[in-house]
Amino acid sequence: MPDLLHLLLGILAYLAALLTAAWTWRHWHYRSYWLTIGYTLTAIGVRVTWRKVALGCGLTKKQHRWWFTVVPRAVVSTGLVKVRRRVQRVAVDVKPWMWLPLPTRYGWRVTVRLLEGQVPGDYADAAERLAHSWGVHAVRVSSPRPGRVVLAVTIRDPLVRLDTLPASGELLTVIVGKLETGGPWVIDFRTVPHWLNAGATQSGKSNLANVLIVGLAPQPVALVGFDLKGGVEFASYGPRLSALATDRAESLALLDDLVAMMLDRMGLCRAHGARNIWQLPAGLRPVPVVVLVDELAELYLMAGKSEKDEVARTSTALLRIAQLGRAFGIYLFLCGQRIGSDLGPGVTALRAQCSGRICHRVNDPETATMTLGDLDPAALLSARAIPAETPGVAIVASQDGQWYRARSFYVAEHIAEHAARIYAHLTPSWADLTTGAHRGEVTETDIPVLLDA
Ligand SMILES: Nc1ncnc2c1ncn2[C@@H]1O[C@H](COP(=O)(O)OP(=O)(O)OP(=O)(O)O)[C@@H](O)[C@H]1O
Numbered sequence: 265m266p267d268l269l270h271l272l273l274g275i276l277a278y279l280a281a282l283l284t285a286a287w288t289w290r291h292w293h294y295r296s297y298w299l300t301i302g303y304t305l306t307a308i309g310v311r312v313t314w315r316k317v318a319l320g321c322g323l324t325k326k327q328h329r330w331w332f333t334v335v336p337r338a339v340v341s342t343g344l345v346k347v348r349r350r351v352q353r354v355a356v357d358v359k360p361w362m363w364l365p366l367p368t369r370y371g372w373r374v375t376v377r378l379l380e381g382q383v384p385g386d387y388a389d390a391a392e393r394l395a396h397s398w399g400v401h402a403v404r405v406s407s408p409r410p411g412r413v414v415l416a417v418t419i420r421d422p423l424v425r426l427d428t429l430p431a432s433g434e435l436l437t438v439i440v441g442k443l444e445t446g447g448p449w450v451i452d453f454r455t456v457p458h459w460l461n462a463g464a465t466q467s468g469k470s471n472l473a474n475v476l477i478v479g480l481a482p483q484p485v486a487l488v489g490f491d492l493k494g495g496v497e498f499a500s501y502g503p504r505l506s507a508l509a510t511d512r513a514e515s516l517a518l519l520d521d522l523v524a525m526m527l528d529r530m531g532l533c534r535a536h537g538a539r540n541i542w543q544l545p546a547g548l549r550p551v552p553v554v555v556l557v558d559e560l561a562e563l564y565l566m567a568g569k570s571e572k573d574e575v576a577r578t579s580t581a582l583l584r585i586a587q588l589g590r591a592f593g594i595y596l597f598l599c600g601q602r603i604g605s606d607l608g609p610g611v612t613a614l615r616a617q618c619s620g621r622i623c624h625r626v627n628d629p630e631t632a633t634m635t636l637g638d639l640d641p642a643a644l645l646s647a648r649a650i651p652a653e654t655p656g657v658a659i660v661a662s663q664d665g666q667w668y669r670a671r672s673f674y675v676a677e678h679i680a681e682h683a684a685r686i687y688a689h690l691t692p693s694w695a696d697l698t699t700g701a702h703r704g705e706v707t708e709t710d711i712p713v714l715l716d717a
Contacts, residue, residue: 295369303367310374310398315359321393323386324357325379331356369446371400371417378411387413388642402444406666422446423657423671431479436552436595438479440472441656441672449660449670451476451597453554454542456620457590461599462635463624468656469599470497472622472672473556474680476597477501481687486553486697488522490515492562500681503688506553506697512574515563519581522555522594525698526585529592540591551692552593555585560600564607579610586617604634621661625650636661643667 290297310317318324331354358379365374376387384407387394391403394415404416422444430439434452441449451459463469480487486506489498495510502508509515529541529550538544541552557563563578585594598618605612615634623635625647632647639661646669647659656672 299367303365303372306372307365307367310365310372311362314362315357317394317397318359319357320397321390323379323382323390324359325381326355327358328353329356329358365417368416370422370444371419373414373416376413376415378413384413387415388640391415391642402669404444416445418444423654423669428673435483436480436485436554438476440475440479441670443660444669449668449672451620453552453595458586458596458618459598459620459622460603460615460618460635461597461622461624462601462603462626462631463622463658464601464627464631466652466655467624467626467650468658468672469601469624470558471656471675472624472658473497473558473597473599474675474677475672476554476556477504477680478675478683480554481683482690484551484690486551486692488518488553488555490518490555490557490563492557492559497558498556500677501684504684504691506692507694512563512571512578516574516578516581519578519585521694521698522553523581523584525553526588526592526594528698529594530588533592541593550593551697552595553697554595554597557596557598558600560598560611561602561607564611575608576610579608579614583610583613583617586614602631602634604630619661622658623647623660624658625652625655632659636667639667 286297286301290302315324330351332351360379360382361377363375365372378384378386384405388405391405394403395401395417398417401418401421404418405413406416407413423442430448436453438451439448440451443449461469461472477487481504487501487504489501489505489508491498491508491510492512492515495508498505498508499510507518507521509518532538532548532550533540533544536544536548541549544550563582564575566572566575582596586596589595596618598614603611603615615637621636621639623632626632626635629644629648632644636643636647636659643659643661646667650657650659650669654671656674658670658672660668660670
């Protein structure tokens with residue numbers, strides 16, 4: 265008897281030591297723990313419980329199968345089936361075929377073969393139920409090819425804590441944050457020239473503009489600001505801005521200059537048989553211009569009829585830049601709390617030209633719909649579910665046609681101000697820009713070492 269007691273105590277001590285070692289490993293180096301022990305246990309658990317989970321989430325289908333039994337009243341997945349003959353056709357709940365889950369940085373992903381009559385939307389609808397059944401942060405559904413869906417599972421929200429802003433190293437490209445997949449969130453103006461950045465107050469819009477300023481400041485580009493909050497947001501970045509407008513009248517004059525600059529560049533391209541400034545000989549290529557607009561709605565609001573003409577001119581100029589700017593190196597980044605059609609037809613047309621969409625936390629569903637357009641309804645739900653405690657989190661419509669939850673790196677104002685000061689010598693003067701004196705100063709390999717904020 266004492267031997268048995270010793271044996272039991274020995275086993276218990278051994279198990280306790282194993283659990284402590286696993287716990288320590290998990291806390292010491294989560295990634296290696298996850299890729300070995302964590303993932304293996306999860307993969308086994310997911311495969312073993314898949315029938316139950318699929319049934320609970322409404323992803324199974326009733327199918328008739330021949331069923332063989334030697335036991336009357338045999339139990340099948342649907343419950344008790346009375347079997348009079350040994351082989352009988354019975355209705356069973358068939359689960360979708362699941363491949364082996366593969367580990368990812370923040371969880372795992374698995375491919376599932378759709379059952380007859382199922383569409384990827386059925387899995388998107390069940391995504392929240394799947395997340396709760398598996399006890400994970402989120403399940404995202406994509407369909408890389410017909411008949412298959414990939415369920416990408418994130419165990420914990422990777423956007424709760426972010427590292428620092430890394431350098432992108434490419435012209436007009438800034439890594440502004442992290443996607444929920446763990447990949448970088450990249451704003452590349454040469455691929456997506458114009459962006460809408462919407463969100464309620466304190467949702468992180470200005471922080472994203474700060475990230476862009478820090479990322480673009482060391483690059484051979486001109487930055488232009490429209491700060492309709494009277495300059496409180498962008499005035500301190502003045503050293504790195506080639507021009508700044510802080511009210512409606514200044515904005516109109518600056519927009520007229522930008523349109524004139526665009527027409528000048530158009531003439532230059534035509535004269536050299538180029539379709540855009542990037543096809544011009546290196547010695548003639550003008551400096552790209554990134555236009556940052558804060559509080560876009562202010563440009564469209566009318567206090568009375570007297571402002572109608574001014575608003576119409578502003579709207580036309582912005583729209584022309586949005587329509588033609590890409591080829592001539594003029595890019596827009598438009599921020600606002602609401603970018604809705606209630607501001608007039610000009611805004612609707614402008615919105616249609618902006619293929620880059622960023623929707624921070626919003627107060628009303630219309631703003632999410634207006635910003636993200638007719639993207640997957642799950643994206644709109646996700647935008648409305650962004651909590652106030654995580655400023656900087658946004659839904660991003662990406663270049664690959666997908667949408668992602670993402671979070672910008674936190675860049676305090678003083679860091680952006682510092683970047684604007686130390687790269688002030690790279691600021692082209694507005695007079696030189698409008699007369700074309702800076703031509704030939706941009707080559708793609710000409711980016712100084714980027715600021716590591
Ligand atoms: N990515 C982020 N990570 C952590 N904190 C952030 C992030 N983005 C913003 N914040 C915090 O949220 C606060 C509000 O951000 P921000 O000023 O960018 O919001 P906003 O949408 O521009 O608000 P407003 O419209 O009132 O100017 C910031 O002071 C900052 O502390």
